[in-house]
Amino acid sequence: MPQGQPIAVPDDGLTTRQRRNRPLVMVHTGxxxxxxxxAFGIGLRGWNQGWRIGV
Structure with missing residues (x-):
């Protein structure tokens, strides 16, 4: 796979920045x-990048 080339481009009409800024919910079960x-590791990594997180 060439560096920097997406495998598939979604057809949702959003820019890459808009797509990255959408809320994300992650649930850890099992x-x-x-x-x-x-869960806390992912939360800390997001917080470190300046994202708003909730636990």
Whole structure:
């Protein structure tokens, strides 16, 4: 795959910046350990980039 070339371009009429600024909800489910750790890790990474997060 060439560097910087998208595999598919969505036909939703949004620019890349508009698409990246849309809200995103992530839900971690399942048995066992690691769900909270994964969720807080993703939240901290987003917060570090200046995104608004909620837990």
């Amino acid at each position: 048995d066992g350990k690691g769900k909270s750790t994964a």
